Amino acid sequence: MDGSIGISNLEKVYGEGTERTKAIDDLSFDIDGGEFVSVVGPSGCGKSTLLYIIAGFLDITDGTVSVDGTPIDGPGTDRGVVFQDYALFPWRTVKENVLYGLEEAGVPDEEADATAQRFIDMMDLSGFENKYPKELSGGMKQRVALARTLAYDPKILLMDEPFGALDQPLRETLQDQLIDIWGDLDKTVVFITHDVEEAVYLSERVMIMTRHPGTKKTVTEVDLDRSGPREDIVTSDEFTRKKNEVWRSLREETKSEVQP
Amino acid sequence: MATNELWTPERIPDPFAGVAKLLFDWIPLLLLVLGWEVVSGRAVSESVLPPPTAVAAATVDLFATGEVVPHLAVSLLRVGVGLSLSIVVGVLLGIGMSQSEAVENFFDVFLSLIYPLPKTALVPLALLWLGIGTKTAVLIVFLACLLPIVMNANNAAENVDRNLIRSARMMGTSDRRLFWKVVIPATIPEILTGIRQAIPFAFISLISAELIASEQGMGRLIRDAGSLGRYPAMFATIVIISAVAYTAVYGFEQVRERVLVWT
Amino acid sequence: MDVDVRSLGASSIVDSLKSIYSLVLLLVLWEAVTRMGLIYPYFLPQLSVVIHEFVVLVSTGQMIHAAYLTLMRAFVGLAGAAVAGVAVGILCARNALFEWFFDPLIKIGYPVPVISLVPVFMLWFGIGDVSKIIMVAVGTFWPIAVNARDATRQVEQNLIRSARMMGTGDRRLLWRVILPAASPGIFTGLQIATPIALIITFVFEMVAGGGGLGALEIAGVRGFNSAQTYAVIFAIIAIGLVLDRLLRAARTRLLDWT
Numbered sequence: 217m218d219g220s221i222g223i224s225n226l227e228k229v230y231g232e233g234t235e236r237t238k239a240i241d242d243l244s245f246d247i248d249g250g251e252f253v254s255v256v257g258p259s260g261c262g263k264s265t266l267l268y269i270i271a272g273f274l275d276i277t278d279g280t281v282s283v284d285g286t287p288i289d290g291p292g293t294d295r296g297v298v299f300q301d302y303a304l305f306p307w308r309t310v311k312e313n314v315l316y317g318l319e320e321a322g323v324p325d326e327e328a329d330a331t332a333q334r335f336i337d338m339m340d341l342s343g344f345e346n347k348y349p350k351e352l353s354g355g356m357k358q359r360v361a362l363a364r365t366l367a368y369d370p371k372i373l374l375m376d377e378p379f380g381a382l383d384q385p386l387r388e389t390l391q392d393q394l395i396d397i398w399g400d401l402d403k404t405v406v407f408i409t410h411d412v413e414e415a416v417y418l419s420e421r422v423m424i425m426t427r428h429p430g431t432k433k434t435v436t437e438v439d440l441d442r443s444g445p446r447e448d449i450v451t452s453d454e455f456t457r458k459k460n461e462v463w464r465s466l467r468e469e470t471k472s473e474v475q476p
Numbered sequence: 477m478a479t480n481e482l483w484t485p486e487r488i489p490d491p492f493a494g495v496a497k498l499l500f501d502w503i504p505l506l507l508l509v510l511g512w513e514v515v516s517g518r519a520v521s522e523s524v525l526p527p528p529t530a531v532a533a534a535t536v537d538l539f540a541t542g543e544v545v546p547h548l549a550v551s552l553l554r555v556g557v558g559l560s561l562s563i564v565v566g567v568l569l570g571i572g573m574s575q576s577e578a579v580e581n582f583f584d585v586f587l588s589l590i591y592p593l594p595k596t597a598l599v600p601l602a603l604l605w606l607g608i609g610t611k612t613a614v615l616i617v618f619l620a621c622l623l624p625i626v627m628n629a630n631n632a633a634e635n636v637d638r639n640l641i642r643s644a645r646m647m648g649t650s651d652r653r654l655f656w657k658v659v660i661p662a663t664i665p666e667i668l669t670g671i672r673q674a675i676p677f678a679f680i681s682l683i684s685a686e687l688i689a690s691e692q693g694m695g696r697l698i699r700d701a702g703s704l705g706r707y708p709a710m711f712a713t714i715v716i717i718s719a720v721a722y723t724a725v726y727g728f729e730q731v732r733e734r735v736l737v738w739t
Numbered sequence: 740m741d742v743d744v745r746s747l748g749a750s751s752i753v754d755s756l757k758s759i760y761s762l763v764l765l766l767v768l769w770e771a772v773t774r775m776g777l778i779y780p781y782f783l784p785q786l787s788v789v790i791h792e793f794v795v796l797v798s799t800g801q802m803i804h805a806a807y808l809t810l811m812r813a814f815v816g817l818a819g820a821a822v823a824g825v826a827v828g829i830l831c832a833r834n835a836l837f838e839w840f841f842d843p844l845i846k847i848g849y850p851v852p853v854i855s856l857v858p859v860f861m862l863w864f865g866i867g868d869v870s871k872i873i874m875v876a877v878g879t880f881w882p883i884a885v886n887a888r889d890a891t892r893q894v895e896q897n898l899i900r901s902a903r904m905m906g907t908g909d910r911r912l913l914w915r916v917i918l919p920a921a922s923p924g925i926f927t928g929l930q931i932a933t934p935i936a937l938i939i940t941f942v943f944e945m946v947a948g949g950g951g952l953g954a955l956e957i958a959g960v961r962g963f964n965s966a967q968t969y970a971v972i973f974a975i976i977a978i979g980l981v982l983d984r985l986l987r988a989a990r991t992r993l994l995d996w997t
Contacts, residue, residue, distance in 0.1 A: 272903075272904075295904060301897060303898055320911075370904075591979075592976075592983035600957045600959065714856065717852060
């Protein structure tokens with residue numbers, strides 16, 4: 217149980233008959249346990265479809281996806297999704313949302329309470345335990361969603377453009393928080409984004425996808441020294457070089473779409 | 477998982493697929509009618525639950541003998557007049573309350589009092605004042621339909637997009653023309669929603685008034701047929717008025733969609 | 740029958756005197772005109788007479804008993820319809836077979852003016868309490884089922900996915916996610932159904948008798964005691980207002996997260 221993901225010859229087709237559209241075609245990719253991988257691509261390239269397939273929400277048309285060597289069969293508590301639209305239970309308070317996964321796992325009340333509180337504190341949500349989601353800002357909702365997913369301790373975090381709806385300063389704060397969490401908690405992270413800078417800043421490898429149908433185009437290794445503060449990282453030559461490399465590859469893809 | 481579906485239901489030529497789907501969709505209703513036919517006269521007495529064939533025959537009969545025609549005509553008149561009155565008064569009142577505080581202060585209290593009152597409770601009062609017949613039915617239909625129309629019109633008129641008004645003024649629209657050119661068109665969708673909500677209440681109030689206080693109309697016919705033991709005719713009358721209500725509801729929805737192509 | 744349940748602007752009666760002057764004016768006018776003998780008392784008895792009648796009906800227990808009968812019939816029927824309507828509504832939204840079977844029935848059954856079935860229910864179940872209760876249940880079933888179905892259909896897919904990934908199985912999903920997520924819509928259905936339950940009960944009582952506010956009210960007309968009719972309408976307005984406020988209060992209480 218190290219949280220590795222194996223994708224081989226994955227194919228996903230939506231609809232039937234004349235409505236048939238191929239969303240993903242012959243995609244093979246392996247992710248090591250504990251690795252942070254970003255997936256970028258033009259909109260409609262099937263990157264969210266890929267994430268939902270790994271999560272077990274969508275059926276596979278052909279090929280296999282396995283976690284720790286076992287083919288996946290529906291959603292499971294070994295994988296946790298952080299949705300772009302948060303998907304918090306609106307009838308539950310912040311604390312109750314974070315407790316949900318622990319309740320389902322049958323964790324004793326006191327222990328569950330302590331665990332929930334730990335992640336609430338970690339995400340700077342202390343004092344908001346008894347608020348309902350409607351009372352929170354977008355950034356806080358996404359913190360709650362993250363705390364909720366972390367609390368039941370899935371080995372793999374699947375993040376679907378989680379910071380896409382937030383403004384720039386908030387995004388940066390949450391990105392740094394995510395890096396800290398990843399370092400501390402030893403999770404495998406698959407991070408979907410359309411923001412090249414975000415992908416390079418966060419991840420060890422960036423997969424660029426083509427579209428119609430979506431498949432793996434290139435994979436860029438990013439070997440950054442992330443020990444320093446943000447301003448040192450984003451101004452480093454290595455960061456700029458990698459960013460340009462990913463951007464060029466993505467640019468090719470969007471251009472090829474405009475001029476078929 | 478197999479990827480190759482050579483034959484899928486979608487491959488059937490379209491018109492046929494449409495008919496097949498329609499048939500398939502309405503099988504439950506056919507089953508119900510069939511079940512009714514089988515049960516009637518066997519599990520329950522035919523007089524308690526006449527079979528659909530008898531009800532259908534009675535429906536044809538009601539029209540063939542012309543018996544239902546005056547009742548249907550008077551009911552349609554009542555529901556039509558009551559609903560039309562409520563639309564006129566409701567729109568004026570709803571928009572008037574949004575434009576003038578004096579109008580709002582005067583009427584708000586009455587509307588708040590009638591709002592939670594089940595309108596059929598006013599049938600005896602209408603009966604007291606207007607006697608048995610059309611006036612009573614029209615009044616009850618009017619009152620029942622008034623509230624949803626007033627509320628929707630008022631709500632829409634109070635929430636007309638400020639920028640719409642600003643841009644009209646900017647382009648030189650005067651106050652009076654503003655009302656006709658901007659306020660009214662902007663509230664039409666919600667007025668139509670109000671009317672749509674009112675239609676079922678129009679029929680409920682119509683039948684209630686006719687059951688209690690009328691010598692004529694579909695409600696009265698249902699009651700008379702029932703008390704005379706003409707059960708197929710009673711069911712047939714219910715079927716006819718239901719068909720009218722059904723047509724009114726779904727017909728109005730069609731009209732609304734046509735009118736509101738711009739929304 | 741999708742009635743809007745919002746209030747008319749700022750709720751008025753208690754809030755500002757400005758907004759009730761018209762009512763006071765009307766009541767004063769009522770008393771004045773009737774005292775001067777300008778209106779035949781059968782049409783409109785003096786307000787003071789109506790109030791006196793109201794007090795008498797309450798103190799003799801007649802009004803209380805009638806209100807009890809009406810409310811009992813309306814709410815027992817409503818409770819039955821709530822259970823059946825919510826169950827069918829949710830099943831319709833979650834189960835293809837149920838959807839196939841009930842959707843056309845709901846489409847056909849929803850616009851039927853249920854009140855026209857009163858004579859049918861008199862034929863089938865007589866004129867007693869049971870008949871009235873079943874009639875109320877049948878009449879209020881449709882709005883409750885339709886609202887429950889639509890609310891369930893609109894439950895966000897990602898909420899269900901969230902619950903599944905955190906280990907919620909099929910069976911628990913209903914209680915843990917579907918019901919709470921659909922509860923605002925289900926409550927709206929109940930708010931729409933409550934006045935319909937009263938409408939049906941009143942009409943049935945007026946047509947078939949058997950006690951209750953509807954019967955008491957129409958008896959005033961038939962017995963040439965119009966003060967009784969007015970007094971009962973006062974009671975019905977009061978009941979309507981109280982029920983409306985109670986439902987709203989319950990909604991704010993139970994659904995404070997919306």
